Amino acid sequence: MAIERTLSIIKPDATKRNLTGKIVAKFEDAGLRVVASKRIHLTAAQAGEFYAEHQARGFYGELVAYMASEPVVVQVLEGEGAIAKNREVMGATDPAEAAPGTIRKEFALSKGENSAHGSDSEAAAAREIAFFFSGLELVG
Numbered sequence: 001m002a003i004e005r006t007l008s009i010i011k012p013d014a015t016k017r018n019l020t021g022k023i024v025a026k027f028e029d030a031g032l033r034v035v036a037s038k039r040i041h042l043t044a045a046q047a048g049e050f051y052a053e054h055q056a057r058g059f060y061g062e063l064v065a066y067m068a069s070e071p072v073v074v075q076v077l078e079g080e081g082a083i084a085k086n087r088e089v090m091g092a093t094d095p096a097e098a099a100p101g102t103i104r105k106e107f108a109l110s111k112g113e114n115s116a117h118g119s120d121s122e123a124a125a126a127r128e129i130a131f132f133f134s135g136l137e138l139v140g
């Protein structure tokens with residue numbers, strides 16, 4: 001499998017509860033490496049642009065308000081099959097459906113406040129990494 005990079009976000013519910021380190025440890029334990037990292041507080045406009053693909057969905061307004069409610073930690077994770085591995089470590093979107101040991105099973109509060117975001121494809125990873133980081137900030 002190829003070495004990939006993917007975009008991870010530790011979401012507001014998790015930064016608020018001081019879970020950043022515990023979540024990063026899950027990724028590192030799975031063999032993923034943090035090659036870029038920063039803590040930022042998104043504006044609603046920035047959160048809305050990031051999640052533009054969900055604009056037509058009923059949960060969009062709530063999602064945007066939530067993502068701008070508290071700081072987030074955005075990271076680029078690198079490793080073998082990083083895109084799929086990141087999503088495996090996160091678990092299903094709804095914590096009620098997430099597998100034991102996953103981030104969302106252990107930490108998520110609800111389907112909306114679900115502690116982590118991860119890119120879902122190579123195209124999404126490329127767009128989402130470029131949304132937050134310049135090439136100079138990616139240090140493998």
Ligand code: UDP
Pocket residue numbers: 054059063092093111112113114116117118120
């Ligand atoms: N979301 C929600 N209600 C839903 C589906 C999604 O609040 O019914 C939120 C949730 O925070 C989720 C995000 O919108 O993580 C993006 O949804 P997506 O389907 O892309 O899930 P993900 O890729 O994050 O698992």
Ligand code: MG
Pocket residue numbers: 118120
């Ligand atoms: Mg998604």
